[in-house]
Amino acid sequence: MERNGILERLFKLSERNTTPKQEILAGLTTFMTVSYMVIVNPIIMSDAGIPREAALAATIYAIVFSTLLMALWANFPIATGPGMGLNAFFTYSVVLGQGLSWQTALGAVFISGVLFFVLTVTGIRGKIIDAIPNVLKSSIAVGIGLFVAFIGLKNAGLVVANESTFVGLGNVMDKGPLLAIFGLILAAVLMAKNVKGALIISIFATTILAMIVGVQAVPHSLKDVFSATPPSVGETFFQMDLKGAVAYGIFSVIFSFTIVELFDTLATLIGLSKKANLVDKNGKIPGLNRALAADSIGTMASAIFGSTALNTYIENATGIAEGGRTGLKALTVATLFIFTLFFAPLIQFIPSVATAPALIIIGSLMLSDIRNVNFDDFTEVVPAFLTIVMMPLTYSIAEGLAFGFISYTAIKLFTGRRREIHWMMYVITIAFFINFYMSSH
Incomplete structure (x- = not known):
């Protein structure tokens, strides 16, 4: 009882009509769908010259730190x-394209985090959200849904690149796509029957089946799933080059990090908050400023650890679909990622075809x-229409x-309805034009 009392005070479970069991299950579901970042992000960052082991550790530490802020401070x-x-x-673009060192690029990430924080404490980020018309807020949620589903279809091998048509249908008779279809149907049936943990059951079942049919390797020893020594972040910790970033005059790089992270986070937070019923009757999101501040502080911390700017993971939608409504869900995710420092080898045994169905299901729900x-x-x-369709297409x-x-x-403006345009919309529109211009030069 006392334990539940502490959780109630910290996370306001009753107020948001949820339970500890529901939140932990939702956190486990989210972890399963976002754990691929432990593998994918270090690979991409290592292409910039960052040592892969340090990139892996930096990725995990950045996720844990920023998610704990969301959990314990923002209660999101x-x-x-x-x-x-x-x-x-x-x-x-920055390191290989412009020839900067990864240390200088980390400096740019840190500076963009400072800018995020300034925009937050001055209330500008909140004003930006208030200025977004309802039609775009709704379109954002739908667009993110299509984007999530597109990623799932791609990971499943159901949508593939095609030289003639850009995208095309994969070979649905291959083992990978067939496994994804199995997982998709299983998840859909379980959700239709209101089975709790439907998505996680689908992920585990598809993973096991993938091992049986030979698509996914099977762990053969303890070393395959457990490492007594966690990877070290020593080679990247505090290696950001702030002087180099400023001296280079990389305004366009910092601006691009800022504008992309700002609107990716705003868009995803709006969409996920709507799905979690965290939007009040006036269309506002209580506690949003803390969530935005946590995001900006997390970006600075990510640069310090040795990784890139943060996103609010769209895969959070999987946990929200399982009933996640409070920071206890985020605390569960952060805790599980701490364990990945020791069980990092195990992550590789969850194939993308197992998590892809969950993304497709969530996309349909949004x-x-x-x-x-x-x-x-x-x-x-x-x-x-443009908001919705351009997210997955770009x-x-x-x-x-x-x-x-x-x-x-x-x-x-050109139909004589300028009174319906909030002044901040002009600022945002100009900012996007500037970003397009800088990206093309």
Whole structure:
């Protein structure tokens, strides 16, 4: 009873109509779907010259630190960490593309984190969210859903690259896609029957089946699943080169990190908060400023550890679908990631075809907000459509936002409805134009 009393005071479980069991299950589900970052992020960061073992440790420490902030300070059911897209930008655009050292790039990440923090404590980030019209808020959630589903379909091998049509259908008779289809149907059936832990059951069942049919290797010894010595972060800790970043004059790099991380985080937080019913009757998200501050502090910490800017993981949607509503879910995720320091080898035995079905299911669940789009108002239909469709097609939440914001402002302005445009929308639109210009030069 006392333990539940402490959890109640910390996380307000009753107020958000949840239980410790529900939150822990949701955290475990989120961990399962986001654990791939422990493998993928170090590989991408090592392409920039960062030692892979240090990159692995930095990834885990950044996830744990930032997610604990979300859990214990902001009380949000959100796991954060080094972001996909941002890590590719770090490695392939900044380091390899512009020829900067990874230490200088880490300096740029840290400075962008400082900018995030300033925007947060001054209230500007909150004002930006308040300025976003409801049609775009709803479109953001739907677009993220399609993006999540697209990632799942890609990881499942059901959607593949095609030289003629850009994307095409994979070979559905291959073992990988068949396993993903099995997991998808199993998860859908279990969810239709309201089985708790449906997604996690699907992930485990598909992983075991993948091992049976030979798609996934089977652990043969303790060394395959456990390491007594956790990987060291020593080679990257505090190696960021702030002077180098400033001396290089990389305004465009810092601006790009800032604008992409800012709007990726805003978009994902809005979408996930709506799915978790954390939005009040006025359309505001209580406690959002703390969540945004935690994100900005986490980005600074990530640079210190030796990794890239943070994202709010869209895979949080899997845990929210399992009932996650409080920071206890995030605390569970952070705790499990601490153990990955010792069980890092085990992560490789969860194949992408096992987690892909969960992403596809969540993508379908996030389509419900489409009902909030006024299809009788063409000035809102087009921006909504562009926001939704450009996220998966450009493989970027921020790019989808850019098309949505710019089209909304332009169409409202040129149809004589400028009174419906918040002044902040002009600022955001100009910022996106600047980012497009800098990205093209």
